Amino acid sequence: SQQGEEDPQALSIQEGENATMNCGYKTSINNLQWYRQNSGRGLVHLILIRSNEREKHSGRLRVTLDTSKKSSSLLITASRAADTASYFCATDRDDKIIFGKGTRLHILP
Amino acid sequence: NAGVTQTPKFQVLKTGQSMTLQCAQDMNHEYMSWYRQDPGMGLRLIHYSVGAGITDQGEVPNGYNVSRSTTEDFPLRLLSAAPSQTSVYFCASSSHQLYEQYFGPGTRLTVT
Numbered sequence: 001s002q003q004g005e006e007d008p009q010a011l012s013i014q015e016g017e018n019a020t021m022n023c024g025y026k027t028s029i030n031n032l033q034w035y036r037q038n039s040g041r042g043l044v045h046l047i048l049i050r051s052n053e054r055e056k057h058s059g060r061l062r063v064t065l066d067t068s069k070k071s072s073s074l075l076i077t078a079s080r081a082a083d084t085a086s087y088f089c090a091t092d093r094d095d096k097i098i099f100g101k102g103t104r105l106h107i108l109p
Numbered sequence: 110n111a112g113v114t115q116t117p118k119f120q121v122l123k124t125g126q127s128m129t130l131q132c133a134q135d136m137n138h139e140y141m142s143w144y145r146q147d148p149g150m151g152l153r154l155i156h157y158s159v160g161a162g163i164t165d166q167g168e169v170p171n172g173y174n175v176s177r178s179t180t181e182d183f184p185l186r187l188l189s190a191a192p193s194q195t196s197v198y199f200c201a202s203s204s205h206q207l208y209e210q211y212f213g214p215g216t217r218l219t220v221t
Contacts, residue, residue: 030207042113042199042212043152088151095159095206096167097142101151 004032004089004100012106019076021103023089024069032065032072033090037102043088046074079107110135115200115213122190122220130185130216132200140206141183142167143175145196146215152199158183159206190220 004025013019023032031050035043049056049065049072056063062075076083086102116131134141142157144167154167158177172194174186183202187194197217201210 033209035210040215042214043201043210044212045209048209090210092207095165096154096157097201097206097210098154098168099144099152101149 004091004098006087006089006100006103008103009101010104010106012108013079014108015079015081017079019079019083019105019107021074021087021105023072023074023091023100025072025089025091026070027093028067029091029093031092032063033097034061034063034072034074035088035090035099037086037088039085046087076105079105081107081109083107112136113200113202113211113213115198115216117216118214120216120218122187122218124190124192124220126190128187128190130187130198130200130218132183132185132213133181134183134202134211135181136202136204136211137180138202138204138211139180140204141177141200141202142210143173143183143185144199144201145169145194146199147196155185155198157206187218192220194218195220 007022033048034046037043060077065072084107088102090099113134139160143155144152156175158164200213203210
């Protein structure tokens with residue numbers, strides 16, 4: 001069963017706008033990761049946030065983590081055409097890394 | 110460094126055939142894993158390994174075997190291919206299961 005579930009499933013925004021996607025999970029975690037997948041390619045790691053952290057930044061990316069609500073959000077600011085991709089959250093369960101089903105982000109010109 | 114490599118890139122099998130998907134990494138990572146990706150299902154963990162000689166099942170292990178005789182290689186075997194195994198397969202590695210995962214480019218498998 002999925003540990004992390006992203007929301008929304010798909011998102012279309014205009015170039016330059018901010019994009020926000022969310023991830024909910026079920027059991028306690030050590031950390032939460034976000035990955036990007038361009039069409040037909042392997043996943044690329046974006047950012048990792050530990051369970052004792054509440055917010056983390058990397059360039060135009062901002063990730064928040066609320067362990068009381070078992071949820072995380074990924075904010076991409078000032079979106080660009082190159083941000084068009086699928087975004088996945090991944091959480092740990094036992095020794096395993098479990099991925100959600102992803103959010104498909106489409107940046108409109 | 111080549112990172113994580115997977116072969117072949119594409120494969121077509123007939124039902125009942127067997128084959129091995131190859132995965133290799135040159136980063137001396139202890140943790141390696143196999144995922145399958147199907148439309149609308151995200152990535153599902155098939156098998157994983159925390160080090161040479163140690164493997165364990167993931168979420169969807171049925172129909173697949175793995176072994177880990179070296180740190181570098183983690184092959185995935187399909188014993189008797191079924192159409193339900195049509196998917197894109199990704200191999201990943203990391204220094205630890207809780208850290209950043211490095212993914213290979215994937216193998217697109219079609220079973221007819």
